[in-house]
Amino acid sequence: MERCWRNKNNSSDSYEADTLITDEFNGVEFELTLDDINELEKAVKSKTLNGGLGDTTGFFFGDNSDNDYFYDDIDFCKYARNAIKGGLRVYYDSSW
DSSP states (O other): OHHHHHHHTTOOOOOOGGGOOOTTTTTOEEEEOHHHHHHHHHHHHHTOTTSSSSSOOSTTTOTTHHHHHHHHHHHHHHHHHHHHHTTOOEEEEOOO
């Protein structure tokens, strides 16, 4: 989601896979579009959520979180698309 936010805001900050999460992004709320949802679903299905650099790991994620949340993520994409098509807005918000 940070990658999506940076792309939307034309952030010139470069980042590496191990330094993607920054204090700058913590607590940021931003609106997701149909394109964002489609890209998220594509990344979930192709297992490239972290830029294609392998499995997601770390304190908050653990080694198997991609598999544990796979169907929840796919369901979210389905519900989010339906909400947007129904005239609602979908937002992402994070807090570490």
